[in-house]
Amino acid sequence: MANILLLNGPNLNLLGTREPDKYGNDHLEDIIKKCRKIADSHGHNLTDFQSNSEHELVEKIHLTKNDLIDFILFNPAAFTHTSIVLRDALLAVNVPFIEIHLSNISAREEYRNKSYFSDIAQGCIFGLGSVGYELAVSAACKIIGN
Numbered sequence: 154m155a156n157i158l159l160l161n162g163p164n165l166n167l168l169g170t171r172e173p174d175k176y177g178n179d180h181l182e183d184i185i186k187k188c189r190k191i192a193d194s195h196g197h198n199l200t201d202f203q204s205n206s207e208h209e210l211v212e213k214i215h216l217t218k219n220d221l222i223d224f225i226l227f228n229p230a231a232f233t234h235t236s237i238v239l240r241d242a243l244l245a246v247n248v249p250f251i252e253i254h255l256s257n258i259s260a261r262e263e264y265r266n267k268s269y270f271s272d273i274a275q276g277c278i279f280g281l282g283s284v285g286y287e288l289a290v291s292a293a294c295k296i297i298g299n
């Protein structure tokens with residue numbers, strides 16, 4: 154059994170009501186439930202953490218060693234485009250991760266085209282809405298299993 158951490162950055166706690174034309178109608182709790190079900194079906198354990206604070210996300214990434222986390226699924230939200238701090242934290246712990254975005258950040262405003270994570274991620278899933286989360290868990294299970 155492996156431990157997967159699903160990390161969500163700022164404003165994703167508002168999913169379901171936040172700009173549904175861009176981010177869909179699913180609430181974060183529903184997405185997490187579906188992801189946990191998929192992880193369970195592969196015999197893996199999925200924990201989750203959402204924060205609006207960069208510092209809390211850094212601390213959670215640092216704890217991945219103590220928490221024996223094997224794989225991270227991460228939607229850094231707006232920190233995607235700004236956070237060298239979170240990038241450095243992921244490089245420091247060296248836990249493989251998949252970068253997820255509900256919207257296609259490459260097809261949006263220019264300031265969203267830049268990601269501080271894509272080049273160090275194992276893989277990236279953008280623009281598929283909440284289905285992207287489900288695909289990311291399935292991919293992580295496959296990678297862990299191999």
Ligand code: DQA
Nearest residue numbers: 164229230231254255256265
């Ligand atoms: C997002 C894309 C980001 O640009 C934005 O700041 C978000 C959500 C997405 O999932 O599409 O908060 O990460």
